[in-house]
Structures are given as structure tokens and as C-alpha cells.
Amino acid sequence: LMFALELGGKEYAWDSTPIIGLFASFFVFFVAFFIAEIKAAEPILPLWLFKRRLFATSQILSFLYGGTFIILTVFIPIFVQAVYGGSAKNAGLILTPMMLGSVAGSSIGGIFLTKTSYRNLMIVSIISYALGMYFLGTLTVDTARWLLTIYMILVGFGVGFSFSLLPTASMHNLEPQNRGTANSTNSFLRSFGMTLGVTVYGSLQNNLFADKLKEAFKGMQGAGDFKMGDPRQIFQASERSKIPDFILDKIIHAMSASITHTFLLTLIPIGIAAVTIFFMGNARVVVSKKSAKG
Structure with missing residues (x-):
């Protein structure tokens, strides 16, 4: 399967010169950054922090959670609008239950932060996350x-x-002077994961959708010339009515299958996150008696 990215309105395969050039540039600047940070007297990101197991595992988890969670915010609205035939407004509002669930999870995690270890709480997190993604x-x-x-x-x-x-x-x-760096690094890696996640999984879904369309229209007259635009535009109510039912049904099934397959593929990084959680150790927030009384 040949994956592709769209840059400047043009589509490039993963093995094309522009894409290989971007990866090569990333690698060069990535190595240069680490060399500069090692030699810097006051580095932006002290690399010694990653020698601490809890810090390192937390950054990996933020990266993996960010890279997979962003897929839901992108593809669930598309699924609702393209497959269920909902409006753009309903597609956006459909995410409300997920956001309320995240607020509940964040609150419960904070409440039990002093009751048990980070690892135990993250185990609850990954179980719920993996089950939800599988469903x-x-x-x-x-x-x-x-x-x-x-x-x-x-x-x-x-x-x-x-x-x-x-x-x-x-x-x-x-130490107090390193806490700001640690917090910002965690936020950065979550955002970085989102950027890579939406790029990689977006390309996967786009190619899966194209393949399933070709398969659905295989053998039909003119199928080889069939072109599909942006589904978020084509599946608007005004456009759906213009598409013959038997064609619309094939497009809907192709879209549904491509998105759900993409959700299942996110179980791979989620599985890596599950393994990473077990390396967090038994650290937990300890509240001193003096602080508790205060």
C-alpha cells in the first residue's frame, strides 16, 4: 500500500523526493538539537531528566496519548456527517460526550492522585481508553x-x-527550577504526538478510503474514472441528494470502513502505551501531615 501526503495542494507518495527530503531534514535538525542541548550550559531541555524513569515514561505516554486522541476529534465528526448524514453543526456537537468523559476522568484522576500510584491510575486509564477505541x-x-x-x-x-x-x-x-521545564516538555510532546498522529493516520485513512472506493466500484462502467473530493463537503445534505442511492451507499460503506479501520490501527500505539505504564514504578504523590492539616 502506497501512503501519501498532501503538500501545497499536491499529493506526494511517502517514497517521493519531497517527503524523503522532509524526513532527512527532520533527522538532521533533530540530531543538531540534541548536540546543542548536550553542550549548552543552560539547555532548553535538560536531557538528564530522561534518566528519571517516571519522567521518561510520562513523556512517552503523553506523546502516544496525544497521537491517538487527536484521531477521534478529527474522524468522529467526519463519520457522523458522512455516514450518518448529520449536519456540520451536529458533527461538532457529537464530541460533547467524549469531552465530558475526559473531564470526569481528569477529575477522578486528580482526586485519587494521593491515594494510589500513578501507575495504578494509568492502568485504569489505558483499559478504558483501549476498550473505547476498540468499540x-x-x-x-x-x-x-x-x-x-x-x-x-x-x-x-x-x-x-x-x-x-x-x-x-x-x-x-x-527541583523547583526544573518543574516548569518538565511541564512544558510534557505539553510539547503531547502536541507533537497530535501533529504526527493526524498526519500519519490521516494519510492511512485517506488511502484506505481510496482503496475501498476502488474495490466498491470495481467492474462498474466508468469506475476507473471515479474521483472523490473532500467527504466533508460532498456529504452535506444538499450534495447527498444529488448522488444516486446505489452509489451513495457504496461511498458511505467505504468511508465507514476506512475510519473504523483507522481506529483499530490506533490500538498499536495504545498497546505500546500499556507496556510503558508498567515501567512507571510505584511512585505516588505523598502529602505530608503538615500540608494535610494546612
């Missing part, structure tokens, strides 16, 4: 919307723990 991967054109809502609450609840736990775990037992 989202089973969606079909016939799945009831209330089931989609439950799946979103489940996945949002799991991700919510990471919002309160991972920044705190990053700063655990660090």
Missing part, C-alpha cells in the same frame, strides 16, 4: 448513535486521566 473500531453504518455516545464517553474517560496525571508525574520530586 469505536466496530462501528458500522447501522450502529445506533446512542452506542457511539457510550463509546465516546468510555474513550474520553480513559484519556481524561492523562490530563491530570502525566503533567504531575513529569514534575514528581523534581
Whole structure:
């Protein structure tokens, strides 16, 4: 399968010169950054922080959670609008249960932060997250919307723990002058994960969608010339009515299958995150008696 990225309105394959050049440039600047940080008297990112197991695992988890969670915010609205035929407004509002679930997860994670270890809480997080993502991967054109809502609450609840736990775990037992660096590094890696996640998984879904369209229209007259534009525009109510039912049905099934397959592929980094959690150790927030009385 040949994956591709769209740059400047043009589509380039992964093995094309512009894409290889971008990867090569990234590698060069990445190495240069590390060399500069090692030699700097006051580095932006003290690399010795990664020698601390809890700090290192927290950064890996932020990266993986960010790279997978962003997929939900992108593809669930597209699924609702393209497969269910909802409006752009409804597609945006559909994420509300997931966001409420994340608020609940973040709050519960913060409440129990002093009761048990970061690892135990993150185990609850990854179980909920993985189950929710798996169920989202089973969606079909016939799945009831209330089931989609439950799946979103489940996945949002799991991700919510990471919002309160991972920044705190990053700063655990660090000197005051390093806590700001630790917190900002955690936020940066979550954002970096989102950037890579939406790029990689966006390319995967786009290619899966194209392949399934070709398969669906294989053998039909003119199928080789069939072109598909932006589904977020084509699947508007005004445009759906112009598409013949038998063609619309094939497009909807292709879109549904490509998105759900993409959700299932995110279980790979989620599985890596599950393994990473077990290396967090038994560290937990300890509140002194003096602080408790205060």
C-alpha cells in the first residue's frame, strides 16, 4: 500500500523526493538539537531528566496519548456527517460526550492522585481508553448513535486521566527550577504526538478510503474514472441528494470502513502505551501531615 501526503495542494507518495527530503531534514535538525542541548550550559531541555524513569515514561505516554486522541476529534465528526448524514453543526456537537468523559476522568484522576500510584491510575486509564477505541473500531453504518455516545464517553474517560496525571508525574520530586521545564516538555510532546498522529493516520485513512472506493466500484462502467473530493463537503445534505442511492451507499460503506479501520490501527500505539505504564514504578504523590492539616 502506497501512503501519501498532501503538500501545497499536491499529493506526494511517502517514497517521493519531497517527503524523503522532509524526513532527512527532520533527522538532521533533530540530531543538531540534541548536540546543542548536550553542550549548552543552560539547555532548553535538560536531557538528564530522561534518566528519571517516571519522567521518561510520562513523556512517552503523553506523546502516544496525544497521537491517538487527536484521531477521534478529527474522524468522529467526519463519520457522523458522512455516514450518518448529520449536519456540520451536529458533527461538532457529537464530541460533547467524549469531552465530558475526559473531564470526569481528569477529575477522578486528580482526586485519587494521593491515594494510589500513578501507575495504578494509568492502568485504569489505558483499559478504558483501549476498550473505547476498540468499540469505536466496530462501528458500522447501522450502529445506533446512542452506542457511539457510550463509546465516546468510555474513550474520553480513559484519556481524561492523562490530563491530570502525566503533567504531575513529569514534575514528581523534581527541583523547583526544573518543574516548569518538565511541564512544558510534557505539553510539547503531547502536541507533537497530535501533529504526527493526524498526519500519519490521516494519510492511512485517506488511502484506505481510496482503496475501498476502488474495490466498491470495481467492474462498474466508468469506475476507473471515479474521483472523490473532500467527504466533508460532498456529504452535506444538499450534495447527498444529488448522488444516486446505489452509489451513495457504496461511498458511505467505504468511508465507514476506512475510519473504523483507522481506529483499530490506533490500538498499536495504545498497546505500546500499556507496556510503558508498567515501567512507571510505584511512585505516588505523598502529602505530608503538615500540608494535610494546612
